[in-house]
Every structure is written in C-alpha cells, then in structure tokens.
Amino acid sequence: MSGAVLVTGIVTVLGAEGRKFLVRDAEPAEAARLRCAEATWAAPPHLLPPG
Secondary structure (H helix, E strand, O other): OOOOOOOOOOEEEEEEEOOEEEEEEOOHHHHHHHHHHHHHHHOOHHHOOOO
C-alpha cells in the first residue's frame, strides 16, 4: 500500500544488521516505560510539569 510499517506490539530491539533487526517481546517494565513516555508526549503542554 503506502510502504509504511505497521507495528502491532511492543518489542525491545537487541541489535541490527543492515535492514534486519533482532528483537524480542518487551518485558512488562519496558512496555510500561514506553506507555508512560507516549502519554507524556501526548499530554497538552499546560499539563506537563515545568522544566
């Protein structure tokens, strides 16, 4: 279609060789950090902590 990549899970990238990546399922703590970071970046600026 558009040539875009659809991601349907959260993984941890362990390494790369050219255009190939070695990945594994993210551990719960890794996935939680990602979800928190996404929520922070998606928050309206007036809700973010100062600094």
